[in-house]
Amino acid sequence: MKKVDRFGVKILGCGSAKPTLRHLPSSQVVDFRGNLFLVDCGEGTQRSLLKWHVSQAKIGHIFLSHLHADHCLGLVGLISTLGLGQRQGTVVIHAEPDFERVFGPQFDYFCPQLSMELKIQQHPTAHSSVIYDDGSLTVKTIPLRHRVPTTGFLFEEKPRLRHLNIERARELSIPVAYYNAIKAGADWTLENGVTVPNGELTTDPAPPRRYAYVSDTACTESILPLIQGVDLLYHEATYLDKDRDKAMLRGHTTALQAASLARKAGVGHLVIGHFSSSLHSADDEKLLLDEAQTVFPDTLLADEGLDIEL
Amino acid sequence: MKKVDRFGVKILGCGSAKPTLRHLPSSQVVDFRGNLFLVDCGEGTQRSLLKWHVSQAKIGHIFLSHLHADHCLGLVGLISTLGLGQRQGTVVIHAEPDFERVFGPQFDYFCPQLSMELKIQQHPTAHSSVIYDDGSLTVKTIPLRHRVPTTGFLFEEKPRLRHLNIERARELSIPVAYYNAIKAGADWTLENGVTVPNGELTTDPAPPRRYAYVSDTACTESILPLIQGVDLLYHEATYLDKDRDKAMLRGHTTALQAASLARKAGVGHLVIGHFSSSLHSADDEKLLLDEAQTVFPDTLLADEGLDIEL
Numbered sequence: 001m002k003k004v005d006r007f008g009v010k011i012l013g014c015g016s017a018k019p020t021l022r023h024l025p026s027s028q029v030v031d032f033r034g035n036l037f038l039v040d041c042g043e044g045t046q047r048s049l050l051k052w053h054v055s056q057a058k059i060g061h062i063f064l065s066h067l068h069a070d071h072c073l074g075l076v077g078l079i080s081t082l083g084l085g086q087r088q089g090t091v092v093i094h095a096e097p098d099f100e101r102v103f104g105p106q107f108d109y110f111c112p113q114l115s116m117e118l119k120i121q122q123h124p125t126a127h128s129s130v131i132y133d134d135g136s137l138t139v140k141t142i143p144l145r146h147r148v149p150t151t152g153f154l155f156e157e158k159p160r161l162r163h164l165n166i167e168r169a170r171e172l173s174i175p176v177a178y179y180n181a182i183k184a185g186a187d188w189t190l191e192n193g194v195t196v197p198n199g200e201l202t203t204d205p206a207p208p209r210r211y212a213y214v215s216d217t218a219c220t221e222s223i224l225p226l227i228q229g230v231d232l233l234y235h236e237a238t239y240l241d242k243d244r245d246k247a248m249l250r251g252h253t254t255a256l257q258a259a260s261l262a263r264k265a266g267v268g269h270l271v272i273g274h275f276s277s278s279l280h281s282a283d284d285e286k287l288l289l290d291e292a293q294t295v296f297p298d299t300l301l302a303d304e305g306l307d308i309e310l
Numbered sequence: 311m312k313k314v315d316r317f318g319v320k321i322l323g324c325g326s327a328k329p330t331l332r333h334l335p336s337s338q339v340v341d342f343r344g345n346l347f348l349v350d351c352g353e354g355t356q357r358s359l360l361k362w363h364v365s366q367a368k369i370g371h372i373f374l375s376h377l378h379a380d381h382c383l384g385l386v387g388l389i390s391t392l393g394l395g396q397r398q399g400t401v402v403i404h405a406e407p408d409f410e411r412v413f414g415p416q417f418d419y420f421c422p423q424l425s426m427e428l429k430i431q432q433h434p435t436a437h438s439s440v441i442y443d444d445g446s447l448t449v450k451t452i453p454l455r456h457r458v459p460t461t462g463f464l465f466e467e468k469p470r471l472r473h474l475n476i477e478r479a480r481e482l483s484i485p486v487a488y489y490n491a492i493k494a495g496a497d498w499t500l501e502n503g504v505t506v507p508n509g510e511l512t513t514d515p516a517p518p519r520r521y522a523y524v525s526d527t528a529c530t531e532s533i534l535p536l537i538q539g540v541d542l543l544y545h546e547a548t549y550l551d552k553d554r555d556k557a558m559l560r561g562h563t564t565a566l567q568a569a570s571l572a573r574k575a576g577v578g579h580l581v582i583g584h585f586s587s588s589l590h591s592a593d594d595e596k597l598l599l600d601e602a603q604t605v606f607p608d609t610l611l612a613d614e615g616l617d618i619e620l
Binding site: 043077081 | 330420
């Protein structure tokens with residue numbers, strides 16, 4: 001895919017709270033047309049960025065789902081390193097309102113004179129809201145059900161411009177300066193007053209793509225309206241369904257539950273992650289995958305370095 | 311060496327501030343007779359403990375040299391994980407007085423109900439003081455010259471009991487209950503009033519062993535009285551001597567300087583670490599080693615997993 005159209009997700013860490021040698025704690029990068037958005041930042045994230053050749057310089061926004069250690073303890077180190085690297089511009093951290101109280105003293109001490117501007121944008125966690133919006137992308141929160149205030153994130157591409165039939169435009173001597181208006185949906189009026197409808201000048205663009213990140217949460221159908229029909233859903237699947245009670249108690253989801261939600265929401269693909277440390281091997285994780293695929297065949301297991309194009 | 315006599319150091323991380331794929335940030339474990347003392351705790355330390363099979367359960371004391379990101383950002387994650395593992399007993403963190411202000415809010419948030427007691431012991435950084443003392447070991451601070459308040463740590467074994475000549479003790483019918491007094495240096499008086507001097511009953515124990523950790527610091531001879539004759543010196547050697555000015559400016563030491571200090575102090579062995587990220591390869595680090603060995607041949611390069619027995 002051309003870089004200008006790229007919309008991809010790269011997994012940097014898909015383990016859970018207890019550290020293991022199989023996985024790193026939660027972190028991933030969303031690459032939208034070359035702009036990078038970091039989602040969660042567990043311990044070790046800055047080193048993973050190096051390992052997987054992700055340019056720190058292109059990370060403008062960092063979204064934290066919640067303030068559990070395995071989702072945010074790599075943040076101060078990363079910001080400190082960006083400063084050491086003389087990063088310019090602005091880096092925005094999106095987090096729930098407790099963030100500043102919990103992280104402020106460390107930023108003050110470890111990052112006193114940053115080369116770049118560091119902005120903290122707080123978002124509510126009880127209802128969905130748009131927390132990022134530019135000409136081509138919005139990011140919305142997805143309220144989740146965990147042991148502390150938690151949200152997922154929905155990355156939504158805005159509708160792209162229509163494809164102009166360039167030969168037809170030339171036949172009709174439409175000025176080049178008017179092409180963007182046509183791509184945006186305008187009709188064209190000939191000198192004789194006859195209108196050529198937009199549908200004769202353009203074809204539909206590819207539909208806008210959507211990616212939903214859902215971690216950590218107890219299984220909840222309340223997210224269905226937001227994730228309905230997304231191209232890609234990353235959903236935590238900490239446990240096998242035999243541990244459903246434990247999952248509920250701890251605010252987590254089983255592989256079977258995640259797959260059932262994916263099916264109900266009619267998503268394109270499902271990636272499951274946030275694996276319990278009690279899964280000791282690739283074979284153990286395969287059990288999660290098998291379970292999920294019984295109800296949603298188009299499921300993938302997350303893994304560090306996995307790169308998925310929407 | 312028998313575990314009961316073990317006094318060893320295992321390197322967990324020997325990189326410096328900017329992350330690299332070659333090294334982890336500073337951390338190491340001192341194993342004294344099966345009790346583990348963690349020295350510095352850079353990001354990723356808890357995972358390194360897993361990797362190198364170091365038992366978290368045996369870490370009772372954590373010593374932080376200073377509050378720079380690459381020496382302490384693995385701490386909250388480690389403490390949180392100890393709590394998840396239902397660690398019992400007490401864990402003591404030894405740090406300079408700013409520690410509580412900088413880390414307190416994160417401990418409050420991420421570790422609200424720990425299974426073990428967490429104690430913070432502040433130490434002054436301007437002069438040397440004893441910050442740990444038990445029946446067999448003391449730990450003293452070594453004031454250093456860095457950009458923030460910083461100390462190294464001197465681990466000193468206490469003199470061991472003398473070796474009892476058990477055959478001679480039996481010949482003289484010395485009661486077993488009196489053996490420890492003899493080992494501690496007492497003479498023995500026969501029934502006829504004649505004194506058998508301790509020197510005829512015991513032989514000298516092995517001399518007490520000492521380990522000094524010195525990182526980060528500009529080269530300073532002020533540490534010589536404290537590190538004089540230690541069995542092992544870990545000294546930072548961030549740069550080659552061609553970068554001596556940069557080292558001084560940033561509060562660091564060159565390999566040549568570290569080796570000169572080791573020679574002046576007459577230490578047994580020198581391990582150099584805290585390698586600059588500008589050293590990109592094993593060959594680059596070999597240059598550091600070559601430089602140090604020109605003045606102190608018994609120098610080793612630190613590396614993750616390196617285990618040194620005193």
